[in-house]
Structures are given as structure tokens and as C-alpha cells.
Amino acid sequence: xxxxxxxDIHITVSEGASLELRCNYSYGATPYLFWYVQSPGQxxxxxxxxxxxxxxxxxxxxFEAEFKRSQSxxxxxxxxxHWSDAAExxxxxxxxxxxxxxxxxxxxxxxxx
Amino acid sequence: SQTIHQxxxxxxxxxxxxxxxxxxxxxxxxPNLYWYRQAAGRGLQLLFYSVGIGQISSEVPQNxxxxxxQDRQFILSSKKLLLSDSGFYLCAWRLEAGGYTFGSGTxxxxx
Numbered sequence: 383x384x385x386x387x388x389x390d391i392h393i394t395v396s397e398g399a400s401l402e403l404r405c406n407y408s409y410g411a412t413p414y415l416f417w418y419v420q421s422p423g424q425x426x427x428x429x430x431x432x433x434x435x436x437x438x439x440x441x442x443x444x445f446e447a448e449f450k451r452s453q454s455x456x457x458x459x460x461x462x463x464h465w466s467d468a469a470e471x472x473x474x475x476x477x478x479x480x481x482x483x484x485x486x487x488x489x490x491x492x493x494x495x
Numbered sequence: 496s497q498t499i500h501q502x503x504x505x506x507x508x509x510x511x512x513x514x515x516x517x518x519x520x521x522x523x524x525x526p527n528l529y530w531y532r533q534a535a536g537r538g539l540q541l542l543f544y545s546v547g548i549g550q551i552s553s554e555v556p557q558n559x560x561x562x563x564x565q566d567r568q569f570i571l572s573s574k575k576l577l578l579s580d581s582g583f584y585l586c587a588w589r590l591e592a593g594g595y596t597f598g599s600g601t602x603x604x605x606x
């Protein structure tokens with residue numbers, strides 16, 4: 383069975399600093415991978431997705447993620463964080479042929495002014 | 496355009512009362528639909544998913560049920576709510592292009 387691990391429950395950064403949120407997965411083949419963001423009291427919004435091809439994926443709001451097969455990772459990055467980026471971030475995996483995505487537990491991003 | 500609607504946004508219900516949450520999608524046909532629950536400070540728990548009318552798969556045995564009476568309608572129900580049913584409920588729809596679109600959620604508080 384597949385799994386997704388987000389090792390950091392909380393991450394605190396200063397506004398303007400760079401950001402990297404970690405996501406590790408366990409799956410026997412190359413999965414489809416996603417990053418979602420959830421603002422308080424809201425649904426989840428898709429930031430970016432990886433299906434195949436270029437391992438560096440660009441998303442909305444200035445985010446990018448890099449798929450590293452050798453490390454089973456799909457870390458999310460942003461060069462300069464804005465206060466509005468404070469939210470919960472979820473990494474998700476979809477195994478080929480499956481209807482059910484597997485979500486990580488989420489990482490809460492706190493942005494200090 | 497393709498959109499997903501979920502209502503109500505917030506709900507406060509007494510223990511033992513019934514529940515009905517509705518989710519509808521527009522701009523697509525035969526979508527895969529999902530109900531998730533998010534408890535405070537926790538991740539997403541898949542409750543039900545449906546690949547077509549009348550087809551419901553339950554992931555977690557519980558006090559809830561789901562129905563799909565129409566192609567683009569997915570309903571989450573309970574006959575008698577428990578305190579433990581409190582949480583944030585999210586409907587989601589699998590996009591043909593990949594990825595999932597989520598509704599804005601329903602905050603359910605059982606008192």
C-alpha cells in the first residue's frame with residue numbers, strides 16, 4: 383500500500399524568506415503527486431501536480447516542486463514567502479489505476495512579519 | 496465552466512439529530528466524487544467515494560452514509576449524529592485532467 387509522509391507538522395518562516403516543505407512517499411512505481419493548500423475554514427486548492435516528464439513542476443502562487451525518484455520525495459518550494467501563504471499544505475499521491483488519493487497529514491505554515 | 500458546490504457552510508446540530516450535506520458539480524458528467532472529513536488538527540480522512548450513480552464505496556465504518564441519487568449530486572447523511580461526528584466535511588471531485596477539486600467545506604458542530 384502507498385503512503386505519504388509530511389515530516390514537519392509546523393514550519394515557521396519570516397516573510398520574504400525561502401520555503402521548502404517536505405513530502406516523502408512510499409509506492410512501488412511512479413505515482414501521480416499533488417500539493418494542495420488549505421486556508422483556515424476553506425476547502426483545498428490545487429497548487430501543482432506531477433504526472434510525468436519534467437521533474438520540476440511549476441504551480442500557482444509562485445510555488446514549485448521537484449520530483450526526486452531516488453529519494454521518493456516531492457518537496458514544495460517557494461523562493462520568497464508572503465504573509466498570505468500562511469496555511470495548511472497537503473501532499474497527496476495517486477497510484478496508477480486508483481480512484482483514491484492518499485494524503486499526508488499536512489504541514490502548517492506560519493509566516494512571521 | 497466546471498465548479499463544485501457544497502452546502503451548508505456551517506451547521507450546528509444536537510446529538511441524535513439527522514444530517515444531510517449536499518455536494519453538486521457542474522460542467523462535467525459521470526464524475527468521481529468523494530467525501531472527506533477533517534477533524535481539528537488532523538489530516539483528511541476519506542469517508543466515501545462514488546464512481547457513478549448509486550455506486551458508493553465506504554472507506555471507514557461509522558455513523559454516516561452516502562448516496563448518489565443523480566450523476567452530479569453526492570449526499571452525506573446520518574440518522575443520528577454523535578458528538579464524534581463533529582468536524583470539517585469536504586466534498587471533492589476528480590478532474591479528468593488529473594487532480595481533485597474540493598468544495599469549500601461544511602463545518603459541522605454536534606452539541
